Amino acid sequence: MSSSNTIIKLADVSFAYGHEAQNALDHVSLAIEKGEFVGVIGPSGAGKSTLAAVMSGAIPHHYTGKLFGATLVDGRDTCEITLTDISRVVGSVLQDIDAQMVAPIVEDEMLFGLENFGIPHDQIEERISQTLATVGISDLRHREIATLSGGQKQKVAIAAIIAMAPDVLVLDEPTAALDPASSTLVFDTLRQINREHGITVVVIEQKVALLSKYCSRVLVMADGKLAFDGEPHQVFAHANELRQMGVDSPRVARIANSLAEAGLLPSDQAPCLNVSEAHQLISSLLADATSKNAPADTPETSPHIPAVPRGTNQEPVVELSDVTFAYPHGGASVSNLNMCVYPGELVGVIGQNGAGKTTLTKLLNGLLHPASGTVRMAGMDTADVPTSAIAAKCATLFQDPDRQLCRDTVLDEVAFGLELHGVGADEARQRARVAAERFGLPLDESPFSLSRGQRQMVALASVVVLDPQVVLLDEPTSGLDYRECMTVMETVSEMAERGCAVIMVCHDMEVVSDFAQRLVVMADGRILERGDANQIFADDALMRAAYVEPPQVVALSKELARDVSPRFAGISQVSDLVDLVKEMLNHD
Known part of the structure; x- marks a missing residue:
């Protein structure tokens, strides 16, 4: 059902790419109203990016395939108008930012769209300055795009589209490469242009806490169909589905849903979407119980986080001593880095975009050599041995899996690393087959024909099969759906349990909280602090300095410990918090 206020309408739209038999979109009907802020979620392969392509006119004007139904943009059928006409109404930010960039300098990237759209020259300077300031990247105006971090490129792409003042902005996972504070900044920016300029926003995103905070409506895609469509409280009430x-x-939605399932809340209780709502709910629930229960020891931590760090009584397998490095033409330089990682540890490296985290990983795997100081990997000084010797001990899973895929089939790809390290072809393929089948990967298909999530699994299988002493993960869960994310993290956790040292650069603080034993916090090329994950997250000043926002459960437990009972102090897992609430109510 649409009205005169409808800006985008899909009427029974189905689409299949090329000659594929299966529909990527399957009989989807929906209407987006002017001024809405809509979030789109769903597992990999659900049709989210295809939906964005339909809304932006890339389907039918760029992608070929079988299209049925009608898509109207501002009342006009996208099949009957040009892509340029559609682009004046709908601006889009793609999932692959590098594919969207056309200029070498940030300012030129901004100019490209404005000049092509015929914006008067006397307006261009003001638009560029205002938009760069709005997105918070005025200082990047004259930077070469090639020197920017992934997160900085994302902000440039968003700014370039916003500068052209579209009526609708469609974004495909705009914060996948961003740190928590930058992700919040992007969504603050989107909310600002939505409220102040009336721009309709449709954003595909895996970070559900962000969507629930900013979006007035959430669409859930599954198998090409629209599974749920409603206000965030309504949608996230279906947690199990x-x-x-x-x-x-x-x-926090999981907390409310778990308490409802335990009969401690009404079955129709709306889930909490933020820390404030959860705090109010639990405070009310425990109002009488807490006064009758004396403080007790904090419950044990999640089984994902060992009570005693593994391996710290051994020699470190990774050691950095006063390491300094600077790129010749600028970038995320690092200075005076000191850290040790022990066998069996899973260490999270966190901090803002441009803090030097990826540079740290490149120093560890020998792709970069320190200007001063020493990096020792598995007993080797990385400055004295070839990169191949380091690779035999230290495997890397890059943020973009396409940067480490090069063979024609999945089986060949997973076996490739073993063959490079001298394993015979037959043994390499046998070990590769076991590793690939563990992740349910199609052995004979090209890795590049698979989805983004599956390509990440191929890259992960290529790392797991090497059985390295150290594994480096650079944003291993970026762009993955929840199921894929859990597969990746459970796999690397098993590697740690077998004695592998895991060093993980990650912007997803929920994942870090669930799986990392220790954290290393970076900002401006330096290590600010290192220590137990719960202690690090509890340090508000440190979190602000690193532009990191603590996970919801950590923030909630801290507030509950302050306002309700000290028993909540240090809890970082949903199950632990729910169990404590149950225990306190049972004592009532």
């Missing part, structure tokens, strides 16, 4: 689809829910 969403989990079965491979979709996460905000952690």
Whole structure:
């Protein structure tokens, strides 16, 4: 059902790429109203990016395939108008930012769209300055795009589209490469242009807590169909169904849903979507119980986080001593880095975009050599041995899996690393087959024909099969759905349990909280602090300095410990918090 206020309408739209038999979109009907802020979630392969392509006119004007139904943009059928006409109404930010960039300098990237759209020259300077300031990247105006971090490129792409003042902005996972504070900044920016300029926003995103905070409406895609469509509280009330689809829910929503399932809340209780709502709910629930219960020891931590760090009584397998490095033409330089990682540890490296985290990983795997100081990997000084010797001990899973895929089939790809390290072809293929089948990968298909999530699994299988002493993960869960994310993290956790040292650069604080034993916090090329994950997250000043926002459960437990009972102090897992609430109510 549409009205004169409808800006985008899909009427029974189905689409299949090329000659594929299966529809990527399957009989989808929906209407987006002017001024809405709509979030789209769903597992990998659900049709989210295809939906964005339909809304932006890339389907039918760029992608070929079988299209049925009608898509209207501002009342006009996208099949009957040009892509340029559609682009004046709908601006889009793609999932692959590098494919969207056309200029070498940030300012030129901004100019390209404005000049092509015929914006008067006397307006261009003001538009560029205002937009760069709005997105918070005025200082990047004269930077070469090639020197920017992934997160900085994302902001440039968003700014370039916003500068052209479209009526609708469609974004495909705009914060996948961003740190928590930058992700919040992007959504603040989107909310600002939505409220102040009336721009309709449709954003595909895996970070459900962000969507629930900013969006007035959430669409859930599954198998090419529209599974749910409603206000965030309504949608996330279906937590179990969403989990079965491979979709996460905000952690505080899980808490409310778990308490309702235990009969401690009405079955129709709306889930909490933020820390404030969860705090109010639990405070009310425990109002009488807490006065009758004396403080007790904090419950044990999640089984994902060992009570005693593994391996710290051994020699470190990774050691950095006063390491300094600077790129010749600028970039995320690092200075005076000191850290040790022990066998069996899973260490999270966190901090803002441009803090030097990826540079740290390149120093560890020998792709970069320190200007001063020493990097020792598995007993080797990385400055004295070839990169191949380091690679035999230290495997890397890059943020973009396409940067480490090069063979024609999945089986060949997973076996390739073993063959490079001298394993015979037959043994390499046998070991590769076991590793690939563990992740349910199609052995004879090209890795590049698979989805983004599956390509990440191929890259992960190529790392796991090497059985390295150290594994480096650079944003291993970026762009993955909930199910894929859990597969990746459970796999690397098993590697740690077998004695592998895991160093993980990650912007998803929920994942870090669930799986990392220790954290290393970076900002401006330096290590600010290192220590136990719960202690690090509890340090508000440190979190602000690193532009990191603590996970929902950590923030909630801290507030509950302050306002309700000290028993909540240090809790970082949904199950632990729910169990404590149950225990306190049972004592009532």
